[in-house]
Amino acid sequence: LKVNINGKITEIKNNISLKQFINEKGLDKNKIVIEYNKEILDDIEDIIINDGDNIEILKIVGGG
Amino acid sequence: MSDNLIIGGKELKSRLFVGSGKYSSDSIMPKIIEKSGAEVITVAIRRVDFDAKDSNVIDFIPKNCQLMPNTSGARTAEEAVRIALISKAIGCGNWIKIEVISDNKYLLPDNYETIKASEELVKKGFVVLPYVSPNLMDAKRLRDIGAAAVMPFAAPIGTNKGLQTKELIQILIDEIDLPIIVDAGIGKPSQACEAMEMGAAAVLVNTAIATAGDPVMMAEAFGKAVEAGRNAFIAKTGAVKKYAQASSPLTGFLR
Numbered sequence: 001l002k003v004n005i006n007g008k009i010t011e012i013k014n015n016i017s018l019k020q021f022i023n024e025k026g027l028d029k030n031k032i033v034i035e036y037n038k039e040i041l042d043d044i045e046d047i048i049i050n051d052g053d054n055i056e057i058l059k060i061v062g063g064g
Numbered sequence: 065m066s067d068n069l070i071i072g073g074k075e076l077k078s079r080l081f082v083g084s085g086k087y088s089s090d091s092i093m094p095k096i097i098e099k100s101g102a103e104v105i106t107v108a109i110r111r112v113d114f115d116a117k118d119s120n121v122i123d124f125i126p127k128n129c130q131l132m133p134n135t136s137g138a139r140t141a142e143e144a145v146r147i148a149l150i151s152k153a154i155g156c157g158n159w160i161k162i163e164v165i166s167d168n169k170y171l172l173p174d175n176y177e178t179i180k181a182s183e184e185l186v187k188k189g190f191v192v193l194p195y196v197s198p199n200l201m202d203a204k205r206l207r208d209i210g211a212a213a214v215m216p217f218a219a220p221i222g223t224n225k226g227l228q229t230k231e232l233i234q235i236l237i238d239e240i241d242l243p244i245i246v247d248a249g250i251g252k253p254s255q256a257c258e259a260m261e262m263g264a265a266a267v268l269v270n271t272a273i274a275t276a277g278d279p280v281m282m283a284e285a286f287g288k289a290v291e292a293g294r295n296a297f298i299a300k301t302g303a304v305k306k307y308a309q310a311s312s313p314l315t316g317f318l319r
Contacts, residue, residue: 006112006114007111025112025114027112027118028120030155031154032154033150035150040149040153042153057111057112058110058112058150058154059109059110059111059112059154060108060109060121060151060154060156061085061107061108061110061121062083062084062090062093062107062108062121063083063084063085063108063136063270064083064085064086064134064136064221064248064270064271
């Protein structure tokens with residue numbers, strides 16, 4: 001599958017859920033927010049990533 | 065008599081807000097917050113960098129602090145609203161510093177887009193603190209749509225140039241019945257103190273502390289300066305006179 005993750009076209013394997021993807025990246029789901037095809041997700045549990053999806057994974061950083 | 069600043073129903077003892085950007089490490093934040101006395105801390109929202117070490121600034125900000133996420137990176141009202149909604153979803157609460165900038169050289173805010181974003185986010189229940197160029201008419205518009213404060217810049221972001229817009233900020237303080245928070249450009253504690261003497265409700269400082277030789281000591285200096293300036297404003301400064309006025313009695317001289 002080819003998906004757009006944080007502005008980069010990324011190859012990922014078939015049938016992977018967002019939850020698995022986050023776990024594989026070692027991210028704490030309580031400290032990020034995911035915008036999935038422009039929609040902010042309250043819950044990432046049940047979503048299987050599809051070809052062409054647009055995924056933004058965001059966190060809090062220092063800023064002024 | 066209490067002199068706490070109330071914004072969005074929250075009572076604040078400290079009138080110094082600090083940013084959390086530009087520090088060599090997020091782990092310095094607890095000391096910066098403790099020594100400055102600041103209760104309101106700005107943060108930003110960015111994409112996760114999968115290749116970088118996963119540090120999280122939020123782990124270093126005490127839970128009793130009020131987070132003020134900004135919408136930096138937004139070039140339009142629409143993008144600012146999107147970032148505000150993300151910041152709320154990520155757990156930053158309902159305060160939002162609206163920052164809409166499309167000028168990369170001076171980083172001057174786009175007041176028009178800022179007002180549009182502010183209006184929409186007030187309607188969505190946010191406590192809206194817009195970062196603006198100091199303009200009286202725009203500040204009136206922001207007041208009318210329900211902004212919680214107006215945050216004019218003293219000088220362009222990160223320049224440490226001080227109160228370059230002093231006259232315009234004074235007009236906002238005098239004419240707008242909302243907290244005027246001087247944001248951006250303040251480089252030294254004396255400048256923060258002066259803004260407070262003028263009647264600013266608070267100041268927001270990031271670069272001046274983060275890029276100081278000793279950021280923790282500078283944080284403390286800013287805390288004291290803001291308190292001194294506020295006290296001076298309440299105490300009301302004496303009149304300026306054209307000619308000398310003796311401080312000692314003019315009678316009973318030894319001859």
